[in-house]
Amino acid sequence: MILIYALGALSVLLPVVLVPALARRMPGVRAGRAAQRLRVAVAGLTAAFGRVGAALVVLLAGCAAVVAICWPLGEALARLEPHVDHPVFDYVHARRVDTWADLNFFYTALGDRYPLMWVTVVAAVVFAVLWRRRRWWVPLVVLPLQFVVEQYVQAVLATMVDRGHPPTDLGTYPSGGCARIMMTFGTIAVLAMLTWRVPRGVRVALMTVVVTLVSLEGYTRVYTEKHWFTDVIGGWVFAVLLFAVTALTLLVAEGRIRPPAERDAPQRVTAGT
Template sequence: MDTTRATVTRQRSWRSRRLDPEHSLGLRLTLAAVAAFLVLVPFALIALLVLGAWPPLLRLDASIADAFHGYAQDHSAWVGVMTVWTHVFGPGPLRVAAVVVVVWLVRRGAPRLAIWVVVTMAAGGLLGALLKLLVGRDRPDLLDPVARAAGYSFPSGHALNATLAAGVLLLVFLPFVRDSRRGRVALWTAAVLVAVVTGLSRIALGVHWTSDVVGGWVLGAAVVAATAAGFATWRSGSGRPSARALREGVEPELADQRPEGGRA
């Protein structure tokens, strides 16, 4: 009886800690972890539908691809804009931008945040590459294509990496605009624009199916949510207060820190 009562007490204590917003592993961390899991659910569903070649999904993909391809063939300027965008915000340039941010964070005295950026970008990129091999989906095969791309199709690497980079940069730089509503709106708008338009550029150029791009967006969001939850745990372990990540970034103190060698 005493053993059972002690077990119930421990279980209640664990649950109360998970739901306590002031506890180091409290409400916000719990919600972040649950959010990461919930975002993975639609990705798993999309992946299963792609693997199973679900006819309604294939028809939807084909109809959207045909519509975009027809428009692209009649509008060369549109193709030019999409081509420039897809190269500027491709995985390579975005990874270079992430490296620049990592160096800047280290110089600013935020090595743990720099590690989070590296882990998020690397984990998402490796996961995307592995899933491409596992799923092995072919890219659209269109008559008179306006662009070409090598490799497998699902998930879209451009959509995935754009979402990773947009999420990372958003959560890193939000501390600098946390007191400005216009600043937050501008930063959020820029992040969403980069992720969305980069994904759409792949459909517009006929090198990805729509479900590839949606899968890339969802997977990228899930990876950012999961690593942000992990970073929150890391912060809690060092005794720092919990952060409202979507408003003030994953490390609000960043805006108050000075670069190495700078004056406080």
């Protein structure tokens, strides 16, 4: 039983340690070759289709890439069901404590569609008001869009993998609760960063909170027996990838992806005398 509580604590402590550590590496990533290629690609798309068109291309291509990654991942995780999921399920089921289960049921509801639908609606209206002197329609499009994108991409993966569910619930691969929390609160965090000049430390803190919520959601989904353990692992990967696509789409639409630095222009060659 101590192990179950320890894993619950770890689901909170691990993001608190990892996210700031990864954030310290971001300057190097931004200066890397992959980031430069991304800027070149975005600059080309924007020149060809405009900001909104480029953002749409990024969103569609990104969602396709997420499916291409998470589909084989789901097939691989499904093969672990007899060796990983069943033992974890039996271990948790045999050691459930009513009080702890009630707390987990209370928290895990945060990842359900209905409460997050209302969070999405309220946040969209609030940011539209805050953005009234700029492109106010962007939050009204982006926030509902992230909700719809998560739902349909998750449905595509669930159909393609079709791995079934635990005997106690209908949750399947990938864990949608984890993805919905990441998408909803992550998008709200990005909009907040675009709305105000947020210091770097606050930006890191915001993303740490979001990732911690996602991590804890995964733990509660296992303890409440809504998902197999590997569904949650896949849900975490799915959440991070799909949120990265959504955040990049928003930044492209807002013109926040700077074009690659221009190399020194070649000196003009004048005709010799």
